[in-house]
Amino acid sequence: MRAVVQRVSHASVVVEGQTVGAIDEPGLMVLVGVTHTDTPAEARKLAAKLWGLRILDGEKSCSDVGAPLLVISQFTLYGDTRKGRRPTWQAAAPGPVAEPLVQAVIDELRSLGAHVETGSFGADMKVSLLNDGPITLVIDL
16 A cells, blocks of 8 residues: 655545535645455554554654544556656556555544545545645655
8 A cells, every 4th residue: 555645734626516525724644545455454553553643743743733634545656657658557456456555544543533634536526725844745555
């Protein structure tokens, strides 16, 4: 699994003109990509990493201060641009594999006590955020 994590002051995701997920206070906006070999165990590990990641103000984590997370599926994190000018998506898991694993990350975060907002899997999403810091990390499991 791969995640791009941004510390944000606020963030939202809109689908077809409707806001489907938003956090209106400091927290994390997380793009999650899944590859073919990922497992539910890796989804749980990613959730624990995100919940405990100490990148909020004062080196605090979401678990320390109850900060929200906006989690959005993002197959393009596995795009390969090494050849040519058009990315390939071969390393990205197909929807029937990826969707349950992204949902497993969300479910695990919620079981840990997190307030989690989400996008809509497979939808054309418009994401808005105010990066705080800016702090942006790539997490590969």
